[in-house]
Amino acid sequence: MLLPIKSNPPDNPSIGHATSAPKNPYILHKFFASTIISGLLWFIAYYIITNKLISFWSNLRDWILKIAISNDHGGTKLKMSILEYLKDFNYDVINLGTDNNDSVDYPDYAYEVSKLLKDKVIDFGILICGSGIGISIAANRYSHVRAALCNDENSAELSRLHNNANTLVFGGRTIDHDMALKCINKFLNTKFEGGRHIKRLDKLSNPPLI
Numbered sequence: 001m002l003l004p005i006k007s008n009p010p011d012n013p014s015i016g017h018a019t020s021a022p023k024n025p026y027i028l029h030k031f032f033a034s035t036i037i038s039g040l041l042w043f044i045a046y047y048i049i050t051n052k053l054i055s056f057w058s059n060l061r062d063w064i065l066k067i068a069i070s071n072d073h074g075g076t077k078l079k080m081s082i083l084e085y086l087k088d089f090n091y092d093v094i095n096l097g098t099d100n101n102d103s104v105d106y107p108d109y110a111y112e113v114s115k116l117l118k119d120k121v122i123d124f125g126i127l128i129c130g131s132g133i134g135i136s137i138a139a140n141r142y143s144h145v146r147a148a149l150c151n152d153e154n155s156a157e158l159s160r161l162h163n164n165a166n167t168l169v170f171g172g173r174t175i176d177h178d179m180a181l182k183c184i185n186k187f188l189n190t191k192f193e194g195g196r197h198i199k200r201l202d203k204l205s206n207p208p209l210i
């Protein structure tokens, strides 16, 4: 059976549509005040939820991120303080030595990290020798390695943005400890920009034969 269609009730501020502002000035104030308060509450809720999600995601990412660190005798001191610093995060850190000041050959330590990068056991490597130069040269001989010797935060950031560097290199005798930690922070938290840089990285991996 068809039910009779009810017409809208006559104009009555207390029954009016939820979206239309009431005409009585007192009720009008109440209407705007409640709109502002509920807007504010929504904003606070949104702010809390998004911040929670962001910090949840970055914690999760820290748990997932695997890093290997290696050095020759010129980098032992800096490596020890980096290991201490990384303890405050959830990163999975593999220390590949050396852990003392006995003289060793930096190419052997560059190899250790490069091998783990190749096998995808780690996401990033950190290498240290006295100047950072020898160990960079050694690591960059492997075509899958993009090792960036950095002395400041800007270089560390650019090495990720433009070069998709997978290894951060320091000179244990040339960089100040605090600066090295800042560089690590920047490096691990910057994403590769992609785009125009991709074809350049392809050329790095496949240089023309000489």
Ligand code: RB5
Pocket (backbone or CB within 6 Å): 072, 073, 074, 075, 106, 129, 130, 131, 132, 133, 134, 135
């Ligand atoms: C070792 O004394 C030193 O030569 C090495 O750590 C590095 O600086 C080489 O580039």
